[in-house]
Amino acid sequence: MAEQNPRLELERFELREPDRYRFELDRREFLGAGLLLTLFITQEAAAQGNGIEARLHLGEDGTITVLSGKIEEGQGARTEIAMAAAEELGVPLARVSVVLGDTARVPNDGGTWGSATTPRTIPAVRSACASARGILGQSGHKSYAELAKAGGKIAGAVPAKVSLQAVSEWRILGKSQARPGGEAIVRGAHEYPSDVKRPGMLYGAVLRAPADGARLESVDLEAARKLAGVVAVRDGEFAGCAAATSYEARKAVAALAASARWSTVNAKVSSENLYDYLKQNPGRVRDDVKGSPGTAAGQRIKGEYRCAYIQHAPMEPRAAVADWENGRLTVWTGSSNPFGVRDALARAFSLSAGQVRVITPDFGGGFGGKHTGEAAIEAARLAKEAGKPVSLRWTRAEEFAWAYCRPAALIEVEAAVEGGSITAVGFCQLQFGGVGAGESIQAGEHAAPVYRVRIAAAAGIVPGAGVDGEQLRARGVHGRTGC
Amino acid sequence: MPVYRFEVNGQARSVETAADRPLLEVLREDLGLTGTKYGCGEGQCRACTVLVDGRPAPSCVTPVRNVAGKRVKTIEGLAGDGALTAVQRAFLEAQAFQCGYCTPGMVLGATALLERTPGPSEQQIREGLNGHICRCTGYPRIVAAVQLASRFEREAESNG
Numbered sequence: 001m002a003e004q005n006p007r008l009e010l011e012r013f014e015l016r017e018p019d020r021y022r023f024e025l026d027r028r029e030f031l032g033a034g035l036l037l038t039l040f041i042t043q044e045a046a047a048q049g050n051g052i053e054a055r056l057h058l059g060e061d062g063t064i065t066v067l068s069g070k071i072e073e074g075q076g077a078r079t080e081i082a083m084a085a086a087e088e089l090g091v092p093l094a095r096v097s098v099v100l101g102d103t104a105r106v107p108n109d110g111g112t113w114g115s116a117t118t119p120r121t122i123p124a125v126r127s128a129c130a131s132a133r134g135i136l137g138q139s140g141h142k143s144y145a146e147l148a149k150a151g152g153k154i155a156g157a158v159p160a161k162v163s164l165q166a167v168s169e170w171r172i173l174g175k176s177q178a179r180p181g182g183e184a185i186v187r188g189a190h191e192y193p194s195d196v197k198r199p200g201m202l203y204g205a206v207l208r209a210p211a212d213g214a215r216l217e218s219v220d221l222e223a224a225r226k227l228a229g230v231v232a233v234r235d236g237e238f239a240g241c242a243a244a245t246s247y248e249a250r251k252a253v254a255a256l257a258a259s260a261r262w263s264t265v266n267a268k269v270s271s272e273n274l275y276d277y278l279k280q281n282p283g284r285v286r287d288d289v290k291g292s293p294g295t296a297a298g299q300r301i302k303g304e305y306r307c308a309y310i311q312h313a314p315m316e317p318r319a320a321v322a323d324w325e326n327g328r329l330t331v332w333t334g335s336s337n338p339f340g341v342r343d344a345l346a347r348a349f350s351l352s353a354g355q356v357r358v359i360t361p362d363f364g365g366g367f368g369g370k371h372t373g374e375a376a377i378e379a380a381r382l383a384k385e386a387g388k389p390v391s392l393r394w395t396r397a398e399e400f401a402w403a404y405c406r407p408a409a410l411i412e413v414e415a416a417v418e419g420g421s422i423t424a425v426g427f428c429q430l431q432f433g434g435v436g437a438g439e440s441i442q443a444g445e446h447a448a449p450v451y452r453v454r455i456a457a458a459a460g461i462v463p464g465a466g467v468d469g470e471q472l473r474a475r476g477v478h479g480r481t482g483c
Numbered sequence: 484m485p486v487y488r489f490e491v492n493g494q495a496r497s498v499e500t501a502a503d504r505p506l507l508e509v510l511r512e513d514l515g516l517t518g519t520k521y522g523c524g525e526g527q528c529r530a531c532t533v534l535v536d537g538r539p540a541p542s543c544v545t546p547v548r549n550v551a552g553k554r555v556k557t558i559e560g561l562a563g564d565g566a567l568t569a570v571q572r573a574f575l576e577a578q579a580f581q582c583g584y585c586t587p588g589m590v591l592g593a594t595a596l597l598e599r600t601p602g603p604s605e606q607q608i609r610e611g612l613n614g615h616i617c618r619c620t621g622y623p624r625i626v627a628a629v630q631l632a633s634r635f636e637r638e639a640e641s642n643g
Binding site: 073074075076178179182183185186187188189190191192194195197203245246247313314315316317362363364365367393395396397 | 500501504505508511512513515516517518519520521522523524525528530557558559561562567571572574575578580581582583584585586587590616617618619
């Protein structure tokens with residue numbers, strides 16, 4: 001629904017999973033979407049403004065809140081953002097609290113990936129906070145609380161040139177600092193997405209296909225509905241249940257599974273023939289050749305390297321709690337891409353992005369594997385049916401079978417060496433999913449006078465790795481190879 | 484459905500539930516104790532570790548009927564609202580967590596380890612916590628935290 005903001009740079013290697021579900025709409029919902037799009041754009045524009053107020057809130061009670069669209073999954077963004085803010089504001093670290101990944105409150109800083117928080121977000125936080133410090137200085141007030149009480153405003157655009165604290169003057173940055181909220185973690189009190197509880201909440205479970213690509217032909221919802229307190233729904237390829245406990249929800253889904261009929265799938269690929277399959281089905285191929293590396297003189301050295309499909313395996317599997325209220329949807333979930341999940345929810349339910357709020361509690365690891373919002377969409381579909389909030393926590397088995405993988409790849413490298421010089425280089429990288437081929441393909445000319453570089457992106461064969469070459473490009477599905 | 488009575492963090496509890504329901508889900512969904520984490524559902528990652536009569540047990544594969552009449556301690560029961568235990572203080576001081584999702588299981592595993600092996604060697608810590616998975620791979624700090632906890636306990640003893 002939303003165009004990508006050109007000011008936000010997507011990591012080119014990023015895997016972005018195609019929408020998994022197409023829910024049916026009723027006509028009223030369909031007609032509603034266009035009108036609200038306008039509101040969404042306006043809200044979006046405001047949220048992405050570079051005004052200080054989008055980044056920083058000063059309370060009259062002395063609280064200082066820094067806002068960012070980045071998220072915390074154990075990599076330390078919360079600590080680092082608090083450090084940068086405290087440094088530039090000139091206050092102790094403990095005075096700063098940080099709100100992350102709440103799409104209704106924070107500016108869209110893009111997804112948390114590509115190691116971009118430090119080079120992109122931290123400078124934005126520092127500039128906004130340094131501007132605030134400047135405003136405080138000019139106001140004559142002694143503290144931010146006093147300024148806030150006096151009705152002073154920390155607002156307006158962050159000037160292009162802001163005077164930042166000199167590195168030599170740093171009190172907080174550049175030194176190890178304890179992670180904010182650490183005590184809640186050791187007490188077991190930190191609320192992860194799996195732990196979020198809402199009044200009247202049910203627990204959900206989803207009917208999974210017996211194989212990737214199998215299609216649900218029929219299912220008997222009554223088999224589940226006759227169990228006490230069970231809500232069951234089928235919508236296109238989606239079917240699932242919600243109940244008072246996850247135990248009952250699983251039992252209900254087992255009842256659905258017993259009656260479900262699936263179209264069969266003929267698997268073409270297995271672990272045994274994965275790399276042969278890649279060679280035979282390289283997909284979209286890009287070649288860059290100079291000279292004839294095959295006939296270059298010298299001793300030849302060859303190597304073949306294989307990267308398996310690998311799960312990201314965060315400790316906390318995908319989890320989401322969805323709560324509908326008057327047609328508006330709030331979802332608590334663990335994703336590195338809260339605004340992307342918000343937009344995916346809006347697409348799935350034909351809402352404007354302004355009707356969807358995604359809140360991202362600090363979650364239990366992602367490792368590049370939680371850029372998508374499958375659990376959020378599934379929880380929301382169940383909650384919509386139930387008319388109550390639903391918590392959906394993927395099992396480990398679901399996480400391993402249905403979460404997207406780091407794509408598999410085959411890399412063949414060959415070089416010819418004569419008289420201590422490399423005379424020719426051959427480099428062939430075949431992989432499922434796209435690749436940031438630009439750098440690799442241009443590397444040839446630096447490596448040797450004669451070279452052949454081939455980069456190929458095949459259609460993915462496991463969930464999340466794409467469907468075919470065209471769709472890979474159209475949907476921007478990429479996967480990182482990096483063995 | 485049958486009713487099971489057991490003690491949780493020093494309080495008598497009774498739960499009417501299916502006999503084969505995992506203790507983990509009873510703790511989290513019925514008793515509101517979400518500090519205990521689901522990681523694998525197969526007793527393979529120890530994120531769900533609780534103490535049953537003082538011994539670490541993977542609550543995800545412990546049917547609730549197995550704890551009838553027993554004492555269960557979860558992460559919430561270590562310090563309650565009061566001062567942190569030596570192990571909790573040590574994990575905090577050593578910053579022995581990143582995402583922190585494995586921490587409750589680690590803390591309870593370490594608590595049981597120090598109980599049965601006071602003053603453990605590094606090797607004993609590594610063996611004692613073997614099976615507790617930290618995907619953020621913060622193991623060196625976790626080992627350091629257990630060593631620090633051991634020191635805290637020794638100091639408390641010599642002062643007391």
